């Protein structure tokens with residue numbers, strides 16, 4: 001029935017102030033107001049309609065992306081939207097495209113690695129979209145191993161230019177988003193060579209296409225790398241290839257904030273760490289963590305609302321059938337994902353703070369916290385994207401058969417999201433960076449240098465290596481100190497065990513390669529500790545609104561205890577908990593699920609997503625699922641006619657043949 005709220009009973013059960021929770025979720029009242037206004041602006045504009053993406057050809061989809069991006073840019077200018085509003089606008093548009101890389105990587109790369117003069121020259125052009133840029137780092141032969149890139153930028157002192165060249169097929173740039181068909185410019189990463197000496201990988205601003213007719217400049221071969229996973233989905237993005245044939249650029253197009261080449265061809269390295277050339281990746285990894293909570297919360301919102309609508313099997317005494325959300329198995333799969341969405345939100349907020357802090361320190365030439373910022377952004381990017389990709393797929397299964405329909409919104413969400421486990425650093429490669437950082441920290445214990453920040457707990461090694469959890473009853477698992485201690489003990493003991501095993505090898509690098517799998521697990525345990533500790537910090541802060549803090553506490557302990565349950569092997573093998581304490585944790589978890597149950601729909605309403613953004617018949621706000629599933633089915637091109645195209649060629653002859661042979 002149109003206009004009826006099929007989830008009204010669920011909403012009436014809520015034991016907290018949903019409006020206040022919306023503000024907690026958004027981060028502030030201001031952020032809520034911006035998101036609320038901009039999401040509705042996008043939802044109400046027919047240009048941003050997205051329900052036909054799966055049935056569009058690649059060319060139609062790409063052109064539709066161009067149309068949406070141009071319209072968005074027009075609106076952003078006409079309405080004089082601020083940077084914050086524009087970012088929200090693009091996010092609610094929900095269509096991957098070249099603009100993501102232009103604003104997300106090209107502009108930040110110039111800001112982070114360009115000199116003042118370079119910024120003054122290039123940023124106004126980029127900010128007005130008079131040039132469109134991408135981030136061309138990865139090559140056909142190397143992505144993870146950045147130092148292995150083969151493209152060269154050789155300084156020619158005669159002409160005061162760099163010659164950018166792709167010496168091999170594997171040196172072709174391959175993957176950059178926006179490169180294939182749109183970008184006029186790119187920040188290209190290439191090996192800098194002066195006077196025959198290789199100085200490693202540096203960034204260069206390179207024009208690729210004519211600003212008059214968009215044709216590639218002489219010496220540039222560029223195109224799209226082809227279809228990717230899923231219909232619609234990430235195929236709106238023109239990921240590209242790029243080959244240089246001795247292409248020349250002026251010397252002042254090397255990004256020279258960190259190191260420079262003089263007119264004479266002298267390479268001058270500044271005294272800042274060379275890793276700052278990776279700064280754009282650190283920035284993007286940080287934003288990918290917040291984005292994980294967006295993607296996971298969308299999937300969870302769909303699965304929660306649908307689980308409340310969907311009924312299967314009558315209860316034992318007959319009567320109405322059971323809502324599938326009332327099955328404990330459904331709760332055990334769904335509620336930890338709901339809790340994870342909130343957990344990733346809060347750790348994302350904290351990571352943003354950490355990133356801002358390290359940036360300010362770098363401005364003041366304080367590089368002390370750079371390794372930690374790298375480890376946190378790499379590790380949390382890896383951990384949250386893996387959990388989110390798995391979580392979206394779990395939500396699809398939680399929606400049964402209908403979850404597999406494109407109109408559930410889940411297949412496309414998964415197809416768009418899953419490359420986040422690979423781009424901006426393969427998730428295993430990134431956890432190994434965290435492991436290196438942890439091994440270094442452990443090796444320095446006892447050296448007098450106290451670990452700080454997220455490794456501060458390692459400074460309490462004497463206690464944490466010996467302590468026994470004092471949990472005695474299920475309610476003890478609601479004690480933040482006891483929960484934290486279990487997670488700290490597990491993370492530290494796993495890291496120390498790896499360090500001990502490493503020390504048995506004469507060659508550290510060889511030892512590291514042998515122990516890769518254990519090291520990744522230790523890194524994940526450390527990252528999970530960070531997320532749990534930031535969630536606990538959140539619930540210990542000031543939170544307004546009737547019942548809001550209570551709900552967040554439940555979610556926090558569900559998050560922590562489900563991790564404990566999932567990684568029980570780690571907790572038991574490190575003696576961080578006993579089997580009896582683990583069983584008390586499971587008992588507590590079941591009780592928390594029961595407390596969360598009446599609030600589940602309201603907790604996903606607090607995300608404040610429009611039906612447009614969700615893009616899901618199953619996750620509709622009003623829960624009016626079944627008639628809408630029919631409506632969607634009838635829109636499919638196959639239903640344009642009752643007798644399908646091809647009947648006369650392929651179906652009728654078969655049937656007729658069968659009838660003839662049956663008569664024989």
Ligand SMILES: CC/C=C\C/C=C\C/C=C\C/C=C\C/C=C\C/C=C\CCC(=O)SCCNC(=O)CCNC(=O)[C@H](O)C(C)(C)COP(=O)(O)OP(=O)(O)OC[C@H]1O[C@@H](n2cnc3c(N)ncnc32)[C@H](O)[C@@H]1OP(=O)(O)O
Nearest residue numbers: 096097100104143144146275278287288291374423424425
């Ligand atoms: C359409 C969009 C839809 C959804 C988008 C979703 C979310 C996005 C939200 C917002 C983002 C906005 C825009 C972006 C949009 C979409 C994203 C799409 C595409 C992504 C684009 C890319 O993928 S760009 C390419 C990314 N490539 C990589 O990440 C490569 C990974 N490899 C590396 O980073 C490194 O090479 C390494 C980390 C593996 C290191 O290798 P190696 O050991 O060889 O390193 P070095 O010898 O160079 O250095 C060793 C020491 O340096 C330390 N180190 C390494 N990295 C850093 C760093 N970044 N900062 C500080 N320190 C660093 C390292 O730890 C070593 O230290 P030691 O002390 O041990 O010596």
Ligand SMILES: Cc1cc2nc3c(=O)[nH]c(=O)nc-3n(C[C@H](O)[C@H](O)[C@H](O)COP(=O)(O)OP(=O)(O)OC[C@H]3O[C@@H](n4cnc5c(N)ncnc54)[C@H](O)[C@@H]3O)c2cc1C
Nearest residue numbers: 135136137138142143144175176177419422423424425428
């Ligand atoms: C959708 C999408 C968009 C992208 N956009 C861009 C872009 O805009 N610009 C850009 O420059 N790049 C882009 N990329 C490229 C992306 O950054 C790389 O693909 C990514 O960094 C992974 O590198 P790789 O492909 O070399 O993986 P590989 O390193 O080849 O990974 C293959 C396997 O090897 C394993 N492996 C590799 N090294 C190690 C190791 N040392 N120890 C243990 N295991 C290891 C990995 O875990 C993985 O299982 C994009 C990629 C995708 C999928």
